[in-house]
Amino acid sequence: MQNxxxxxxxxxxxxxxxxxxxxxxxxxxxxTALMVxxxxxxxxxxxxxxxxxxxxxxxxxxxxxxxxxEIIFIVALCYNWKIKKRRNLxxxxxxxHLGIRIWTLIYFAPTLMEFQRLPHNDxxxxxxxxxxxxxxxxxxxxxxxxxxxxxxxxxxxxxxxKDDE
Numbered sequence: 001m002q003n004x005x006x007x008x009x010x011x012x013x014x015x016x017x018x019x020x021x022x023x024x025x026x027x028x029x030x031x032t033a034l035m036v037x038x039x040x041x042x043x044x045x046x047x048x049x050x051x052x053x054x055x056x057x058x059x060x061x062x063x064x065x066x067x068x069x070e071i072i073f074i075v076a077l078c079y080n081w082k083i084k085k086r087r088n089l090x091x092x093x094x095x096x097h098l099g100i101r102i103w104t105l106i107y108f109a110p111t112l113m114e115f116q117r118l119p120h121n122d123x124x125x126x127x128x129x130x131x132x133x134x135x136x137x138x139x140x141x142x143x144x145x146x147x148x149x150x151x152x153x154x155x156x157x158x159x160x161x162k163d164d165e
Contacts, residue, residue, distance in 0.1 A: 008161055009079050010076075010079040010080045010083060010086070010161060011157060011161065012079075013072070013075055013076035013078075013079040013080070014076045014079075014080055014086065014090070014153065014156055014157060015157065016072050016075075016076060017069075017072050017073045017075075017076035017153065018150060018153050018154060018157075020068060020069040020072045020073070021069060021073075021146075021149070021150035021153065022150060023065070023069075024065050024066070024069050024146070025143075025146060025147050025150055027061070027065060028143045028146060029143065031058065032139060032140065032143050035049070035056065035058075036136050036139060037136070039056075039115065039132070040129075040132035040133060040135065040136045041132075042124040042129060043115065043118070043124070043125060043128040043129055043131075043132050044118050044119065044120060044121040044123065044124075044125055044128060045120070045121060045122055045123060045124055046132075047115060047116075047118050047119075047120055048120045050115065050116040050118075050120075051119075051120050055116075057116070066101065070097075073090075073094060073097075074094075076090065077090050077091070077094065080156075083159060083160075083161050083162075085156075085159045085160075086156050086159045086161075089152070089153070089155075089156045089159070090153070090156065093149050093152050093153055096145075096149055097146070097149055100142060100145055100146060100149075103142065104142065107138070108135070108138070108139065108142065111131075111135055112135070115128075115132065115135075
């Protein structure tokens with residue numbers, strides 16, 4: 001007696017997409033819990049983490065991570081396209097995800113790069129500290145939204161796979 005169940009390609013790819021999202025969520029959580037508090041603590045003094053020779057720069061990591069996740073998500077969407085309820089869920093989540101990514105490209109990335117370009121100084125600038133705190137709080141919201149979007153995909157695994165077009 002065989003005790004295994006074979007899932008369709010549509011279900012497998014949706015699962016892969018959720019897993020890729022969880023990997024990204026984990027990296028976001030790690031960065032938000034450990035790195036962001038360090039560099040936002042007391043700029044420009046705390047910006048030493050961005051200075052050479054040991055400067056932290058996660059740009060390449062995030063470009064690769066988001067690209068892989070979004071490619072997997074699009075492949076999953078293609079496999080699930082004929083499953084109307086899954087398609088609708090996935091399109092809604094993907095559009096919301098893209099909205100957050102656009103917010104990232106318009107606000108978070110440029111602001112972070114601005115902080116990274118600032119020279120280290122042993123003083124604390126209260127205006128910079130306030131700007132960093134705002135970035136940190138908005139980043140907390142952004143990370144939470146990415147988590148919510150991923151969790152919204154999980155019930156999609158239970159949607160029946162009949163062709164209901």
